[in-house]
Amino acid sequence: MSTFDEGFDGRLSPGRRPAVIAVDLMQAYFEPASPLCLPSRDCLASAARVLAAARRRGVPVVHTRVEYAPAGRDGGVFVRKVPALKQLFGGGPMSELMPEVAPIEHELVVTKQYASAFFGTSLASMLVARGTDTVVIVGASTSGCVRATGVDAVQHGFIPLVVRDAVGDRSAQTHEASLFDLQAKYAEVVDEETAVTYLEEQR
Structure with missing residues (x-):
């Protein structure tokens, strides 16, 4: 995926200690x-x-989910800006992870209140403790929590790989624009085959 003609889109080579977010x-x-x-x-x-x-291949997997206290008391102005988040007040079925990707034994689940998986959570320290150098990012939505997590990952010193086929958005336009921006400035955007091959090369 190429972006701007000059001054952007440098290449980040994946490391040898990945985790999936x-x-x-x-x-x-x-x-x-x-x-x-x-x-x-x-x-x-x-x-x-x-x-x-x-x-x-025994690569660590970390899951994130969003849940707010009753009445959204821990959601700040974010829940005012995005009223759709009210369905996540007090937990409930909408906060539950899909069965297709349900955590298995020993996989960590991080509960968050804002877009980035890193903001206000212990995710960065957990990854550092494991010696992680690369994060493979899948999930939703591309223009929101995926993008924010990719940006914060590089700011914490991790190499982010965003898997194009494994992230989704409500809008095709914002999906593509977000992937373009991530590739230009913050991450490597890769397809599913590339991500799977990389993970299967781990020992």
């Missing part, structure tokens, strides 16, 4: 009654295949 693959993004629902489940199926490859 599965961002917010919750019922809220796949339940038709939800205002956050994506138009397709294709990214969910792709994410499941990426997770399967990671598990086969």
